[in-house]
Amino acid sequence: MKLVRKTSVKLTKSKSGKEYKRQMGIFICPKCSEEVERIVSNGEKALTCGSKACKDSHPESGAKTQREPIYTAWVYMKQMCKESRISYPEEWNDYLTFFTDIGFKRTVSSRLTRYDIDEGYSVENCYWKVQSSFVSGISHTNQKTALGRSFEQHGMHATRPYRIWQNMKNRCYYKGHKSYKNYGAKGVVVCPEWKDSFHTFWEDMKDGYSDEMTIDRIDSSKSYYKENCRWLTLADNSGRSRAKLTLQLDKETGSIIKEWPSARQAALELSIDASSITKVIKGKKKSAGGFCWKAA
Numbered sequence: 001m002k003l004v005r006k007t008s009v010k011l012t013k014s015k016s017g018k019e020y021k022r023q024m025g026i027f028i029c030p031k032c033s034e035e036v037e038r039i040v041s042n043g044e045k046a047l048t049c050g051s052k053a054c055k056d057s058h059p060e061s062g063a064k065t066q067r068e069p070i071y072t073a074w075v076y077m078k079q080m081c082k083e084s085r086i087s088y089p090e091e092w093n094d095y096l097t098f099f100t101d102i103g104f105k106r107t108v109s110s111r112l113t114r115y116d117i118d119e120g121y122s123v124e125n126c127y128w129k130v131q132s133s134f135v136s137g138i139s140h141t142n143q144k145t146a147l148g149r150s151f152e153q154h155g156m157h158a159t160r161p162y163r164i165w166q167n168m169k170n171r172c173y174y175k176g177h178k179s180y181k182n183y184g185a186k187g188v189v190v191c192p193e194w195k196d197s198f199h200t201f202w203e204d205m206k207d208g209y210s211d212e213m214t215i216d217r218i219d220s221s222k223s224y225y226k227e228n229c230r231w232l233t234l235a236d237n238s239g240r241s242r243a244k245l246t247l248q249l250d251k252e253t254g255s256i257i258k259e260w261p262s263a264r265q266a267a268l269e270l271s272i273d274a275s276s277i278t279k280v281i282k283g284k285k286k287s288a289g290g291f292c293w294k295a296a
Contacts, residue, residue: 001027001046007037042100049096070103071095073112077121087120102126115174117163124176156198161206164215165198168224188217191225205229245296246277251287259296266293 003025010022023040029049036049074095081088092098101123102112110128112121119125156162171183172190194201204226205215213231215224222228246260260266263281267274272289279285280293287293 001030001036001038001043001049003027003040003043004035006040010039038100039097042097046096046100070099070106073106074098074103077112081121089122092121102128116170116177117166119178156202160211161202161209162198165194165201168215169195172224187223189223191223194224205231246281247294247296249292249294251290251292254292257291263293 004027006023006025008024010024011019012022013019024037025040025043026035027038027043027046027049028034029036031048034049036043038046074092077088078093080086089101092101106112106128107130110130113127113129114121114125115127116125169190170177171179172188173184174180175184177184189195194204208231210231212233214233216230216232217224218228218230244262246263246266248257248260248266249255250257258266260269263277264274266272267277270289276285276288277293280288281295
């Protein structure tokens with residue numbers, strides 16, 4: 001598609017809320033010679049303007065083109081987002097923008113997938129995942145695709161444990177994940193046995209699992225492996241993640257009497273109001289229960 005002239009600057013918000021500029025331009029469609037306004041970086045990739053005049057090459061016409069699977073993926077994505085209340089860029093209501101943003105990257109036998117399934121669809125959070133049919137008559141867990149990639153025949157791809165396993169890896173290795181700064185950026189990794197095999201992860205962790213629970217590291221300074229992981233309810237895990245090491249100090253000398261895993265646990269053990277300890281830590285009170293308190 002040929003750029004005729006640049007027109008204006010469009011402000012777009014990224015997933016993090018930061019605004020960035022996109023240069024708009026007027027392009028001449030190579031199929032129908034009509035002028036169409038597109039984002040410059042996208043318009044240069046576009047094959048047609050997507051109008052009715054381009055039906056001979058546009059999937060909406062029903063023609064059997066190479067882009068038909070991409071069009072099907074686009075329709076399915078919008079339908080699923082509507083039913084499940086998942087977000088996607090407003091610009092992707094236009095098929096051509098979807099195609100020029102990410103559709104042209106599709107390879108044979110691949111499907112549109114999100115890195116982080118808790119986030120919506122976006123350029124940064126989507127990729128095309130290669131799919132392969134299971135080989136009939138082969139009972140081994142691990143098989144190979146035509147491209148040499150391994151896959152597992154475990155039948156749990158649509159389950160919550162599988163999503164937990166995916167998110168665990170994304171937090172550690174995908175820099176675009178919202179929690180990467182607290183995991184991968186701090187050196188937290190997934191042990192090789194789990195990283196390469198959901199089957200191994202599930203065999204190690206299936207005992208004690210229920211849908212009300214989430215995976216938790218016993219020692220949060222260490223990585224994900226069998227001996228350091230357990231299942232906790234979401235409420236317990238959230239409370240634990242907010243817990244901070246708390247120091248109990250002598251009121252007169254200021255010397256450390258004891259280190260507590262959290263202000264809440266110190267309050268329970270010593271029969272002190274937990275909110276009073278928190279106020280001392282924040283400097284709103286001088287003491288609680290006859291002691292001074294400080295966050296480690």
